[in-house]
Amino acid sequence: MAVVAANIPLGARHRTQGVDGHGTPTAGTLGPLEGPWPGRIVSRPAVDGDLETGPGVWELAVDEATWPLAAGDEIVEPGGRAWTVVKAEHYPSDFDASISYVSVEGVLVED
Numbered sequence: 001m002a003v004v005a006a007n008i009p010l011g012a013r014h015r016t017q018g019v020d021g022h023g024t025p026t027a028g029t030l031g032p033l034e035g036p037w038p039g040r041i042v043s044r045p046a047v048d049g050d051l052e053t054g055p056g057v058w059e060l061a062v063d064e065a066t067w068p069l070a071a072g073d074e075i076v077e078p079g080g081r082a083w084t085v086v087k088a089e090h091y092p093s094d095f096d097a098s099i100s101y102v103s104v105e106g107v108l109v110e111d
Helices: none
Strands: 008-013 034-043 057-063 074-076 082-091 101-108
Touching: 008 057, 057 082
Parallel strands: none
Antiparallel strands: 008 034, 008 074, 034 057, 057 101, 074 082, 082 101
């Protein structure tokens, strides 16, 4: 196993839970930026968006301070790009908490 060092600051914006006028749960809005903390782009798609296959999925590694993350939340590079979370998984370390991280699959947000 290798430990890959963080090389960019990444923050998180968590989506709030809302309820519409009929009492139906809704996704709500994105909250304020939390962080940033150390992070890393693990892999990027060869093509970030294709009419036939849909958007490309990026793999990011973010600090566990962003946990919990859910689909619809955003990972943000301050002053730069943002990714909508598709899937997130927490990898805590029993050996050393400083190497715990969250693996995120996300889609680049287009402006």
